[in-house]
Amino acid sequence: MSSFNSPVPFPRSSSNYAHQSVEVPGTRKPGQTGHYRATAYPFLSVRSPGAFSVLTEMFDEGFKSGGNGPCFGYRPQVSQTPLKFADHYEWYSWPEVDVRRRAIGSALYTLFQKGVLGGGQLETVGIWSKNNPEWQIIDLALHAYAKVGVGLYDTLGKDSVEYILNHAEISVVFATVDHIPFLLGLAPKIPTFKMIVCMTVLSDDSKLAFSAWGKEKNVQVIDIQELEEMGAAEPVPVVKPTSDQLATICYTSGTTGNPKGALLTHGNLANAAHAQLHGYEVTGERSALSYLPLAHIYERVMALCIMSVGGRIGFSTGDPLRLLEDLQVMKPTFIAAVPRVLNRVYQAAMAASSAPGLKGKLFNYAMEVKLQQLRTTGVRTHALWDRIVFKKVGIAGLSDRILLLTELAGGSCLWWQAAADGMWFRADQRVCNGLPADIAAVRHSRRVSICHHISHGRPLTVLGMLRYGMTENGGTCTHVWPDDPTSSGTVGPPVPCSEIKLLDVPAMNYSAEDKPRPRGEILVRGDNCFIGYYKDEANTKAALDEDGWVHTGDVGEMDECGRLRIIDRVKNIMKLAQGEYVALENIENVYSACPLVAQLFVHGDSLQSYLLAVVVPDPVQFADLVSKLYGKPITPTDVTALEAAVYDPKVNAAVLAELTKQAQAEKLKGFEMIKRIHITMELFTVDNGCLTPTLKIRRKETYAKFKNELDALYELPAPASSKL
Template identity: 55%
Template sequence: MVYFVRVNIAVSRAYVLVNTGVWGLIGLETPNALVTLDQIFDIGLSGGRDRPFLGERPIVSKNPLKYANRYVWQTYGEVDVRRRYVGSALSTLFKSGELGGGEFDAVGVWSPNRPEWQIIDIALQSYNKVSVSLYDTLGKDSVEFIINHAHLTVVFATSEHIPTLLKLAPNVPILKRIVCIDDLTQEASKVLLEWSLAQNVQIQELRELEAYGKANLTDPVRAKPETIASICYTSGTTSNPKGVILTHGNLALATQSNLYGLQLPEEAVLISYLPLAHIYERVCELCVTSIGGRIGYFTGDPLRLLEDSQLLRPNFFPSVPRVLNRVYQAAMAGGNVPGFKGNLFRKAIQVKLDKLHATGDATHIFWDKLVFRKIQAVLGGQIALMSSGSAPISAEVMDFLKIAFACEVTEGYGMTENCATTAKAWPNDPTSSGTVGPPQAVNEVKLIDVPAMGYTSEDKPNPRGELCVRGANCFKVYFKDEKNTKDTVDEEGWLRTGDVAEIDKVGRIKIIDRVKNIMKLSQGEYVALEKIENLYSSSPAVAQIYIHGDSLQSYLLAVIVPDPVQLSGIASKVFGKKIVPEDVQELVAACKDERVNQAILAAITKEAKKNGLKGFETIRRIHLSPEPFSVEDGTMTPTMKIRRKDAYNKFKAELDHLYTLGEPSSSRL
């Protein structure tokens, strides 16, 4: 059976549609809808050429590295001029045959977040070129695959990536030109030029390409909704990345849909630190551009993110659970202390939570000034909207962030294949935490029964099943990948997400499981490993977790990378001496100590009981690792998902040893 839902925007409620062929409430035919990306930039530009648009902190010293204590801005008008220069240069080079030859006029971009990334992308949107992002942490093999697969004859890259591209040159003969986004020193330019000539690749700086475009100026080419805008490669957990073909219409209508319920002040400021190679951040920045707002780029160093925020004072803070959980844990650790200060903190939380749950209002004139002002100042004191995406986040953390920052904190859900747009919580919904809200205006959704996992549309109190979505924002095909396309999109345009969802009585979606990554334990019980990992991740003691099961065993194991602050506190109690989070040697020793191991196991077991995990879903033994899972060692994808096979191979000896110890008695839990 299937269960269909759409949202009626006018009355903010959901209703059931059975066996319907309708699409979402907005589409290409909707009056005044955004349908192309160049249209979005034109709207931003129409607000005034002198309005600030893209900002960054200039470097004032390279040794030691130091940034200015201010943001410097490029205006909409200045960006307009630069996108015309870049676009004109590329158009001329593709027309002359110096570049191109593939199915599309594809252009690679390999750079961390910075103004030039956005300028290049806007140029590509404006001149009918197809952008292809290379993840900053994607890895050599995937970069080589994408260059060949997408037929990239030109790649814009920052200077640190150019040696990698030149080393790859023999394996990517398609690549003809590298445009260096940075200004090179005379010495570096000479070395790279000689190297590139030997590899039959041309190198030039961005400013040189812009000068060439200025000398060969052409008008922008108006896009159509069906014009391909981007091939966005999704990181695979087991194989090569899949190239999601996204049109101007897909991305523009996703932007239009996200503008519903978006509450931001005039000339809103977004802080850009989530990777622009990922679709979530790109859509957030498109939203801000469409209202004539500003985008301030962080320095690139996560350790400076708070400093960047305090200087920029953003209104919009797009984020992910791994960042927001740390904000929550730090705030709770600082406020939830013994004595009068702690009592005041707990009182403020309770009063504001009661008000939030009763009215949806996250503000309080007294407690915001007395207790929460310092927390708000950490991110600049002007946050109006904080969003969470990419992974589940607990309702407890969401509610705390709402009352602590006295702003709208919304969780959404989407994937690369639908431009990060499926569902989003509505503003001022007092009970939305723990859900990702109703379907967005551009979508309809349905649930398909998953009998093997016990999920059906007839479940009580709410229907459950695999979430499927369709709408004008959804992709239609993976580039050169018929098999994965057929596995993901059916003939009616339904996109299978692979996530199991529950839809509540008011039409809000809650992601509860994954169709994949389930396994059967020896006693015949099925366990969903990702779901359990997400629940355990809410424990303050856990920075990262990989859960492992063996079908010949009756219980689960885990590799846990402990949070350094929590680990130092536990180790201090166990060893009877003060250990600070910065003392790496002591923390490494703590991870090897059985007493510390049992203390962390006890802490996460409390989390399991709080979340109602069944006995067979509970972790029974753990291995503590001071070394985090990472993209560099191959145990994580660039989107921070565990590569299960590689994680197991890394810790195979430790996990196999834990199983030789036998199942612990329940009294130890």
């Protein structure tokens, strides 16, 4: 019998939905609330009875449950031209994964011991690849042999890769073959760089070519088969880690300046994953599709959770356009989704609502019945209507297999999409203070139309739970309780391993004494929280105080049931020339709810009294607006006409008018409203430097890209309503 208390079912019979968290007596101080803890479970630390304290324990526990069954799987590629993948998954068993992690780990351990690798402050190992079984097996080897993993986003630009390799003093990188030429070209700029391990087996010709090229750069190039043979020939026992031993440096996206390397220990990640397993019940098959980047904390912790219960993980082909195909082929019981995936399903489902005749009427009636049930009971399923209506519009016909569906919202500032009308919005003040009717309807409709308990948050979740977290707390802070009928707009109470408090933000008029609900910056503490940023004392002190509290930069309020709502951001606040403070991200959130907006960047200057914006319009909505203005039809695919229209002052004024309507509807103050805009059809992307790999706006880089246009707008006479 397992000695670990995992997973932990949700205690429905003893849980009081009216009191989901409580303040710990005697913890209130001036300028802050007391410390809130969950009421459903005892507080969880790495020292709690039955708690996971290191990552190798989670693998070992999963191995016991998984036995000889499948562990990691992939779809074999059957042709290159055209690119085609098999209609089945091939699997590595748990014993095979264990043998491979030991072989890789033994080889790395020996190479570092002999001085072939290393030379930096830490024994760091880079992994640069799309998700695949080898990525995960390498990471497991690092857990078991006292090495520090550094995951690199597959979409990282060359400057970020160079920075991270140098900053983390990496001597060996596991990479896919397509990244090897770039790494060899970069080698002279990385003093510690000594070895590249190709994550696939190289042909003899490729091996000779890369080996010769590597010798020129003083970098050894081998493939993973060679490394595993090396480790198998000289095996080393697993090196038992401690909870305070560093496991990974997880580099955040870096919306301003260089990425920050969050230091996460074995105890941090084990505690975070264990907390995620509270409210989770294992019944029958346990399988998940991995497609979100393993360099991101969400996917890493999700994988730990699935592994710890003996489940199997199938890895996607890496092509977003094949994601639904991957789902159909694998048929997982768990999906960690992101909004754009669920919205694609939702769009297909809602198409049925406009079907002619009886079919459309039946769908709409069934939808209304389920919405009413959701609002009153929190239950998203219906015995009759799921079977005869919604089963056909579930996730690509997989509704009968999916037991668990989660949605990654990422925190207060990632995008959500109301797919019914193409409108984008964020989990921000509008969401948390009560959604507008149309947005609320979309979220409720999406929940019931997909036929399952959809949860929103990061990372692995449980039936019906919205989660909130960030890299610095292992993606683990709060979660919504299952079947909570009044939870919409909240992110729930703290998870078992976390305690939270709210700190006054005087510049934004948020106070712990606010009535009826205390408000302030969200601070979180627990064994899941990181120990600092690598080689970055200034940012560490700003994010992690002397009492161990992580300052999230998010502003929240605690409701009467002990649930947290995210209402604003502390970061990206600036002061206008007249002395008014504005929260740029919050203003972006408001304007982004306008159906005309695909993407939007708000810019302010402390020497100016008003705000500007760069607007990327939605092609469908923009084409409709331009058609009306010009009195002739222009289609969304007429790129030439749309690109010409962005320079028309009449079009610019019409777009600004629509944005102003949105701002007025959301009751923005006058100084918070955008006064002038630059319109472009060029999307903000990772490739052009405007977005991070996790799709957050890089403010400095985006301003630099549009500097000439924005500065020119400020050179115009100030709008009448903005004069000092």
